[in-house]
Amino acid sequence: MVIKTENLTYVYGQGTPFQKTAVDNVNLTFEGGEIIGVIGHTGSGKSTLIQHFNGLLKPTAGKITLDGEDIWADKSRLRAVRFNVGLVFQYPEYQLFEETVYKDIAFGPKNMGLSEEEIDKRVREAAEFVGLRAELLEKSPFELSGGQKRRVAIAGVIAMEPKVLILDEPTAGLDPKGRNKILDQIKAYHDKVQNTILLVSHSMEDVANYADKVLVMNEAKVFAYDTVENV
Numbered sequence: 001m002v003i004k005t006e007n008l009t010y011v012y013g014q015g016t017p018f019q020k021t022a023v024d025n026v027n028l029t030f031e032g033g034e035i036i037g038v039i040g041h042t043g044s045g046k047s048t049l050i051q052h053f054n055g056l057l058k059p060t061a062g063k064i065t066l067d068g069e070d071i072w073a074d075k076s077r078l079r080a081v082r083f084n085v086g087l088v089f090q091y092p093e094y095q096l097f098e099e100t101v102y103k104d105i106a107f108g109p110k111n112m113g114l115s116e117e118e119i120d121k122r123v124r125e126a127a128e129f130v131g132l133r134a135e136l137l138e139k140s141p142f143e144l145s146g147g148q149k150r151r152v153a154i155a156g157v158i159a160m161e162p163k164v165l166i167l168d169e170p171t172a173g174l175d176p177k178g179r180n181k182i183l184d185q186i187k188a189y190h191d192k193v194q195n196t197i198l199l200v201s202h203s204m205e206d207v208a209n210y211a212d213k214v215l216v217m218n219e220a221k222v223f224a225y226d227t228v229e230n231v
């Protein structure tokens with residue numbers, strides 16, 4: 001799946017005294033099948049940019065296409081866009097709201113109208129993939145640690161088997177061992193399904209060993225987009 005942005009601009013609070021351009025005239029193409037690290041300082045626009053790729057934010061100006069189709073051209077297609085492009089939020093609590101871990105992971109596949117059997121299979125596989133023990137499935141997500149919550153959020157998105165997987169700071173708040181573990185799992189998942197993965201992080205260190213390409217955001221603009229060696 002090819003993701004393309006054309007003169008993409010996003011302004012928070014447009015027309016108010018607090019107006020802020022968070023994404024400024026960005027032109028990018030992601031060809032598909034690669035791991036792309038997205039780095040940049042706090043406030044450089046990483047989260048704002050990536051939230052456009054699954055139609056969570058609507059561009060203030062410019063457009064975003066998936067396989068050549070403007071995702072906002074026909075709003076009835078936004079649903080399919082959300083299934084194809086899975087997004088794990090920077091703050092995973094945002095996507096945990098069911099009474100059990102199992103139900104949270106099953107939420108996406110359920111919305112896709114899959115059979116109970118298929119949903120069950122996907123939930124268990126996704127949980128195993130991110131290293132959640134089976135007995136945790138019946139717990140409340142709110143009893144879990146921060147790292148485990150993030151794993152639940154990741155599993156919920158993986159269970160939809162999206163063509164594009166976007167992870168916003170999946171290593172935030174983890175110690176070095178936990179960081180490497182989760183990045184190894186993400187890499188293993190990529191090797192298995194060959195989807196596009198956007199990996200947002202504060203640090204080049206995090207992405208250097210895992211990404212094919214690196215996108216560096218700076219003050220709402222693309223500062224660099226190239227292979228790890230060239231950035």
Ligand code: ATP
Pocket residue numbers: 012013020021022040041042043044045046047048049090202
């Ligand atoms: P971080 O590394 O801290 O997650 P980021 O690169 O993801 O930062 P964004 O969250 O996209 O950056 O924010 C880009 C800019 O937009 C910042 O100046 C931020 O203050 C502003 N911003 C983000 N969300 C909002 C909002 N809901 N309302 C107003 N301004 C916002």
Ligand code: MG
Pocket residue numbers: 046047048090168
């Ligand atoms: Mg962010």
